[in-house]
Amino acid sequence: xxxxxxxxxxxxxxxxxxxxxxxxxxxxxxxxxxxxxxxxxxxxxxxxxxxxxxxxxxxxxxxxxxxxxxxxxxxxxxxxxxxxxxxxxxxxxxxxxxxxxxxxxxxxxxxxxxxxxxxxxxxxxxxxxxxxxxxxxxxxxxxxxxxxxxxxxxxxxxxxxxxxxxxxxxxxxxxxxxxxxxxxxxxxxxxxxxxxxxxxxxxxxxxxxxxxxxxxxxxxxxxxxxxxxxxxxxxxxxxxxxxxxxxxxxxxxxxxxxxxxxxxxxxxxxxxxxxxxxxxxxxxxxxxxxxxxxxxxxxxxxxxxxxxxxxxxxxxxxxxxxxxxxxxxxxxxxxxxxxxxxxxxxxxxxxxxxxxxxxxxxxxxxxxxxxxxxxxxxxxxxxxxxxxxxxxxxxxxxxxxxxxxxxxxxxxxxxxxxxxxxxxxxxxxxxxxxxxxxxxxxxxxxxxxxxxxxxxxxxxxxxxxxxxxxxxxxxxxxxxxxxxxxxxxxxxxxxxxxxxxxxxxxxxxxxxxxxxxxxxxxxxxxxxxxxxxxxxxxxxxxxxxxxxxxxxxxxxxxxxxxxxxxxxxxxxxxxxxxxxxxxxxxxxxxxxxxxxx
Ligand SMILES: Cc1ncc(C[n+]2csc(CCOP(=O)(O)OP(=O)(O)O)c2C)c(N)n1
Ligand SMILES: [Mg+2]
Numbered sequence: 001x002x003x004x005x006x007x008x009x010x011x012x013x014x015x016x017x018x019x020x021x022x023x024x025x026x027x028x029x030x031x032x033x034x035x036x037x038x039x040x041x042x043x044x045x046x047x048x049x050x051x052x053x054x055x056x057x058x059x060x061x062x063x064x065x066x067x068x069x070x071x072x073x074x075x076x077x078x079x080x081x082x083x084x085x086x087x088x089x090x091x092x093x094x095x096x097x098x099x100x101x102x103x104x105x106x107x108x109x110x111x112x113x114x115x116x117x118x119x120x121x122x123x124x125x126x127x128x129x130x131x132x133x134x135x136x137x138x139x140x141x142x143x144x145x146x147x148x149x150x151x152x153x154x155x156x157x158x159x160x161x162x163x164x165x166x167x168x169x170x171x172x173x174x175x176x177x178x179x180x181x182x183x184x185x186x187x188x189x190x191x192x193x194x195x196x197x198x199x200x201x202x203x204x205x206x207x208x209x210x211x212x213x214x215x216x217x218x219x220x221x222x223x224x225x226x227x228x229x230x231x232x233x234x235x236x237x238x239x240x241x242x243x244x245x246x247x248x249x250x251x252x253x254x255x256x257x258x259x260x261x262x263x264x265x266x267x268x269x270x271x272x273x274x275x276x277x278x279x280x281x282x283x284x285x286x287x288x289x290x291x292x293x294x295x296x297x298x299x300x301x302x303x304x305x306x307x308x309x310x311x312x313x314x315x316x317x318x319x320x321x322x323x324x325x326x327x328x329x330x331x332x333x334x335x336x337x338x339x340x341x342x343x344x345x346x347x348x349x350x351x352x353x354x355x356x357x358x359x360x361x362x363x364x365x366x367x368x369x370x371x372x373x374x375x376x377x378x379x380x381x382x383x384x385x386x387x388x389x390x391x392x393x394x395x396x397x398x399x400x401x402x403x404x405x406x407x408x409x410x411x412x413x414x415x416x417x418x419x420x421x422x423x424x425x426x427x428x429x430x431x432x433x434x435x436x437x438x439x440x441x442x443x444x445x446x447x448x449x450x451x452x453x454x455x456x457x458x459x460x461x462x463x464x465x466x467x468x469x470x471x472x473x474x475x476x477x478x479x480x481x482x483x484x485x486x487x488x489x490x491x492x493x494x495x496x497x498x499x500x501x502x503x504x505x506x507x508x509x510x511x512x513x514x515x516x517x518x519x520x521x522x523x524x525x526x527x528x529x530x531x532x533x534x535x536x537x538x539x540x541x542x543x544x545x546x547x548x549x550x551x552x553x554x555x556x557x558x559x560x561x562x563x564x565x566x567x568x569x570x571x572x573x574x575x576x577x578x579x580x581x582x583x584x585x586x587x588x589x590x591x592x593x594x595x596x597x
Contacts, residue, residue, distance in 0.1 A: 001162070001163060001164070001165060002029070002033075002159075002160065002161070002162060002163070003126070003129050003132045003158055003159050003160070003161050003162075003163050004029040004030040004032075004033045004159050004160075005033045005036075006132055006133050006136075006163050006165060006166075007030050007033060007034075007095070007132065007133070007136050007154075007159075008030065008032075008033025008034045008035075008036060008037045008039075009033070009037060009133075009165065010133045010136045010137055010140075011034060011037075011039070011066065011136065011140065012034065012037035012038060012039060014137065014140055015063075016034070016039055016064075016066050016140075017038065017039055017040060018039065018040045018042065018057065018065075018066070018445065019031065019034050019039050019040070019041050019042070019054075019066045019067070019068055019095075020041075020042045020044060020050045020051070020053045020054040020057070020065065020066070020067050020068070020442065021041065021042075021043065021044065021047075021050050021067055021068030021069060021095075022043065022044050022045070022046070022047050022050050022068075022069065022070065022074060022077075023043065023068070023070065024070025024071070024074055024097070025070070026070045026071040026074070026097025026098075026108070026154075026156060026159075027068045027069055027070050027071075027074070027095060027097045027154070029159065029160075030068065030095055030097075030154060030159060031068045031095075034066075034068070039066075041068075042445060042470070042474070043470070044438065044467060044470050045466040045467055045469050045470055046077060046464070046466050046467065047069055047070075047074055047075070047077035047078035047081075048077055048078055048080055048081045048434070048435070048438065048464070049081075049437070049438035049441070049464060049466065049467040049470065050067055050068075050069070050078065050081075050438070051067055051078040051081030051082050051085065051092075051094075051438075052081040052084070052427065052435045052437075052438035052439040052441075052442065052464075053438045053439070053441050053442035053445070053467075053470075054066065054067040054085075054092055054442060055081060055084060055085040055088070055090045055092060055427065055435075055439055055442060056402060056425045056427070056438065056439030056440060056441065056442030056443040056446070057442035057443065057445055057446045058085075058090045058091055058092055058442075059088075059090055059425050059439075059443070060400060060422055060425065060442070060443045060446035060447055061446045062223060062422075063091070063144075064091040064092065064093055064140060064143045064144040065085075065090065065091065065092045065093070065442075066092075066093050066095065066140075067092060067093070067094045067095065068095045069094060069095065069096050069097060070097055071096070071097035071098050071099055071108045071110075071156070072099070072106075072107065072108030072109065072110055073108070074096075074097065075094075075096050075110065075112060075115070075151075076110065076115075078094070079115065079119060080430065080432050080434075080435070081432075081435055081438070082094065082119060082121055082149055082151070083119040083120065083121075083430045083432075084427050084429050084430040084432055084435055085121075085149045086119055086120040086121045086148070086149040087120055087429035087430050088219075088248075088427070088429035088430075089147040089148070089219070090147070090149060091143045091144050091146075091147045091148065091149075092143055092148075092149040092150070093139055093140050093143040093150050093152060094121075094149065094150065094151040094152060095152055095154055096112055096151050096152060096153050096154060097154050097156065097159070098112050098125070098153040098154055098155045098156070099155065099156060100155050100156045100157035100158075101155060101157070102157070103156075112125075112151060112153040113125070113153065115151075116151040120149075121148070121149040121150065121151045122142060122143075122146075122148045122149065122150045122151070123150075123151055123153070124138070124139040124142070124150050124151065124152045124153070125152065125153040125154075125155070126152070126153070126154050126155060126158045126159070127158075128158060128161075129158055129161035129162065129163040130163060130166070132158060132161075132163060133163075133165070133166050134166070135152070136152065139152040147223070192328050192330070192331045193310050193326075193327050193328045193331060194327055194328070194331045194332065194335050195308075195325045195326050195327030195332050195335065196326070199323075199324075199325045199326065199327070200325075200332070200335045200336055200339050201339060202323055202325075203282070203306055203308070203323065203325055203332075203336050204336050204339040204340050204343065206280055206304060206306060206323065207235070207238075207239040207241070207280065207282075207336065207340065208239065208340060208343070210239060210240075210241075210279055210280035210304075210352065211279050211352065211353070212242075212277055212278045212279045212280070212352065212353040213236075213239055213240065213241040213242070213278060213279070213280040213281075213282065213352055213353060214241060214242045214243075214244060214260075214274065214275050214278040214280070214281050214282070214353065215232060215235075215236055215241045215242070215243050215244065215282050215284055216244045216245065216246065216263050216275075216281060216282070216283050216284065216286050216288070216292060217232060217243070217244070217245045217246070217249050217252050217253070217283075217284040217285060217286060217329070218245065218246040218248060218249050218283065218284065218285045218286025218287060218288075218292070219246065219248040219249055219285060219286070219287075220284065220285015220286065220309055220310070220311075220314075220329055221245075221249055221252060221284045221285040221286070221329045222245075222248065222249040222252055222285070222421045223285075224285060224328060224329040224330050225330060227330050228284075228285075228329045228330035228333070229252055229253065229421070231329075231330040231331075231333035231334045231337070232253075232284060232329070232330075232333045233253070233256060234333070234334075234337050235333045235334075235336055235337040235340070236258065238337055238340050238341070239340065239352050240351045240352015240353050240354040241258075241280075241282070241352060241353060241354075242258050242260055242274055242275075242278075242353045242354070242358075242362075243256055243258050243259050243260060244259075244260040244261065244262065244263040244267075244271060244275060245261070245262055245263065245286075245421075246262070246263065246264065246286050246287070246291070246292040247262050247264060247266060247291065247292075247413065247424075247426050247428070248426055249285075249286070249421055250262050250413070250418060250421070250423075250424040250426070251418040251419065251420045251421045251422070251423045251424055252420070252421040254417075254418070254419060254420050254421075257359055257362065257363065258354060258359070258362065259362075259366065260274060260275065260362065260366060261366060261367070262413070262414075263275055263292050263293070263298060264291045264292040264293065264294055264298070265291060265294060265410070265561035266410055266413050266414045266561065267294075267298070268365065268366065268367070268368055268370075268371060268414075269365075269371060270361060270362065270365040270366065271366070272294070272298060274353070274358070274362075275298045275299075276297070276298050276299070276300050277300060278300060278303055278353070279300070279302065279303055279304065280303065280304050280305075280306070281299060281303050281304070281305050281306070282305075282306040282307075282308065283305070283306065283307045283308065283309075283321070284308050284329045284332075284333070285308065285309055285310075285329040286307070286309075287314060287317065287318050288305070288307055288318055288319045288321070289318040289319070290318070291428075293319065296319065304322045304323070305319070305321045305322050305323075306321055306322065306323045306324075306325060307321035307323075307324050307325070308325040308327060308329060308332050309324075309325075309326065309327075309329075310326065310327055310328045310329070312324075312326050367417070368414040368415050369389045369392065369415055373385055376554045376556060377528060377529075377554065378554065379527065379528055380527055380552070381527060381552050381553060381554040381555075382526060382527055382528055382529065382531075382551055382552065382553055382554065383553070383554050384408060384411040384483055384551070384553045384554065385411060385415060386529060387411070387481075387483075387526065387529075387551050387553065388411045388412060388414075388415035388416060389415055390529050390532055391416065391453075391479075391481065391532075391535075391549075392415055392416050392417060394532060394535055394536060394539070395416075395451060395453060395479065395535075395539070396450075396451050396539075397417065397419055398419055398449070398450045398451065399416075399418065399419065399423060399450055399451045399452070399453055400418070400422070400423050400424070400425065400440075400443045400444070400446075400447050400450050400451070400452045400453070401413075401416050401418050401423060401424050401425070401452075401453045401455065402424075402425035402426075402427075402436055402439050402440035402443050402452060402453070402454050402455070403424075403425070403426055403427075403428075403436055403455045404427070404433060404434065404435060404436025404437070404454075404455065404456040404457060404460035404461075405427075405428060405431055405432060405433045405434075405435070405436070405457075405460065406433055406456075406457035406459060406460055406483075406488070406489060406490050407457065407485075407489035407490040407492075407493055407558055407559050407562050408455070408456075408457045408483035408485070408489065408553070408559070409428075409455070409457075409559075410559050410561045411455070411483065411559070412453070412455030412481065413426070413455075416453065416455070419450075422447070423450070425439050425440065425442075425443045427439045433457070433459055433460045433463060434459075434460045434463035434464045435460075435464070436454055436455065436456045436460055436464070437454050437456055437460070437461065437464045437465070437467050437468070437471075437480065438464060438467045438470075440452050440453070440454030440478060440480070441454075441467055441470060441471050441474075441476065441478070444471075444476045444478045445474070445476070451477070451478065451479065452476070452478040452479070453478070453479045453480075453481065454478060454479070454480040454481065455481050455483070456480065456481070456482050456483070457482070457483050457484075457485070457488075457489065458482055458483070458484040458485065458486060458487070458507075458510065458512060459487075459488050459489075461480070461482045461484075461512060462510065462512070465512075465515060465519075468480075468515075468516060468519040468521055468546065468548070469519050469520075471521070471545075471546045472519050472520040472521050472545055472546060475544045475545060476545075476546055477542075477543040477544060477545065477546065477547075478546045478547075479535075479546070479547050479549065480516070480521075480546055480547070480548040480549065481549045481551060482512050482548065482549065482550050482551060483551055483553045484510075484512060484550055484551055484552050484553060485553050485554075485555035486506065486507050486508065486509050486510070487502075487505055487506045487507060487555065488505040488506075489555055489558065490558075490562055491504075491505040492505055492506060492555070492558070493555075493557065493558025493559070493562060494558065494562065494563075494566050509552075511525070511550065512548065512550040513525045513548060513549075513550035516546075516548035516550070520545060521545055521546040521547065521548050522534075522538055522543070522545060522546070522547045522548070523547075523548050523550065524538075524547065524548070524549050524550065525550045525552065526549055526550065526551040526552065527551075527552050532549075535547065535549065
């Protein structure tokens with residue numbers, strides 16, 4: 001068989017059933033080999049979109065995504081989205097066509113390995129026809145087990161070579177095509193590592209002594225498997241801990257009466273108060289970074305901080321804990337709960353942080369929509385909070401929310417509820433604008449049983465709008481909400497108050513609903529709650545195409561969480577403005593063209 005066919009066979013045997021990509025000559029045959037073996041191929045319109053779709057799909061399914069790219073520009077077009085995947089530790093295998101070594105002066109030549117390493121991905125390559133299957137299996141397993149973005153260079157000459165099916169050498173129980181069991185390596189991967197007994201005892205002691213413990217679970221808890229939540233809840237109940245998550249694990253404790261939702265910039269006033277009041281904070285598979293802890297402001301002065309992570313390198317990477325515990329989230333929680341249960345003096349009768357009075361406060365105030373605010377809608381523009389609360393009521397609760405980056409991003413993150421930890425796709429590891437639409441499409445493909453809601457700014461929407469064609473072609477009944485302020489609002493609100501010129505970051509109004517209709521989607525313009533009636537009609541119509549809501553939102557002031565983000569740019573304090581010279585940029589708007597009212 002050809003090497004391309006062997007690659008398709010090996011990946012199909014590994015259980016790959018969905019691949020994303022954009023096909024050129026260099027990945028034409030390998031993509032077809034995957035399709036011939038039963039894989040569904042999702043053709044995107046831009047490689048960035050293809051990569052974000054694979055990323056979103058992998059986050060929601062918990063499986064390794066597979067992406068197929070043409071050589072050279074096919075790879076470079078995908079780099080921003082791949083950087084996000086690498087930083088977020090999304091398991092992703094990239095089948096990256098590459099020029100033959102002998103094609104020294106090919107226009108398509110780039111240094112794939114150097115670029116891969118430069119964005120934090122793991123470089124790999126097909127070494128020869130004889131080793132190709134081993135190379136592919138190793139790359140896939142590295143992506144899957146180590147949660148890496150592995151970029152596997154596929155030189156054209158190796159792809160075109162003949163090979164004999166090698167039976168996936170070195171892999172247990174494989175002698176020929178179709179025999180590589182999908183779970184064969186999963187056993188060896190060893191999730192479930194229990195920390196050393198001394199660490200278990202130390203954490204148990206701290207929990208037993210704590211008056212007001214709070215657990216913050218992160219991405220590591222989300223990916224630790226379905227049992228992790230139950231183990232964490234059992235332990236939390238034993239010591240009276242309140243429950244919170246990082247944004248990446250939003251939804252993990254949904255339904256618990258002790259769930260404070262997200263810790264960090266998106267925390268409700270009540271959640272922030274209670275986390276700040278904790279005497280013990282335990283991060284579970286959680287980086288405890290500046291976002292989750294509001295740069296440390298959510299940790300009270302006398303709080304004891306514990307970090308549990310199976311990856312030793314993660315412990316203390318952002319903030320030095322008072323106690324580091326090396327172990328799998330679920331296994332550690334179980335071991336500590338068992339230790340507490342077996343102890344001679346457990347905190348008998350002590351409810352910890354779980355008093356009846358607090359329970360009542362949490363029940364009344366745990367959602368952002370329970371926090372009073374002044375609706376700033378004025379008839380021509382809708383307050384983004386009002387818009388999002390209306391949508392929260394209108395859209396089915398069984399939903400996946402995917403959020404792009406920008407000033408708007410807190411509104412969907414804070415005001416739209418999600419059903420569980422698999423209901424939120426948050427591509428913020430690289431803080432790139434423009435990945436939200438495609439990661440939503442990947443999420444929608446991953447969970448067709450749920451309504452996917454993409455939340456975008458107008459900047460991010462227009463940057464990535466070409467994937468609307470993909471969503472229409474695939475017949476995805478998803479909702480795309482554009483918080484349209486005709487601006488790069490993040491910049492406007494950051495620099496505007498200091499009097500800087502804003503011509504480079506403001507734009508004439510764009511009718512994004514009309515653009516959506518041009519792609520074949522349903523488009524609705526919303527300026528007031530009453531304009532949302534067509535959303536109800538769309539929901540009731542068994543839709544087979546996306547609905548884009550072009551929401552003209554108020555923009556009188558910036559979102560407060562934005563300042564937190566900008567503070568991260570300058571850890572040693574913001575630079576002082578050197579000059580305030582007015583900037584007149586003739587390139588931004590042709591003379592004589594006025595903005596429509
Ligand atoms: C790829 C990329 N380019 C530029 C930026 C800088 N940036 C951060 S937020 C933002 C504005 C995004 O505008 P929009 O999507 O309309 O959201 P808004 O801030 O207006 O709510 C920009 C340009 C970025 N983060 N990523
Ligand atoms: Mg905007």
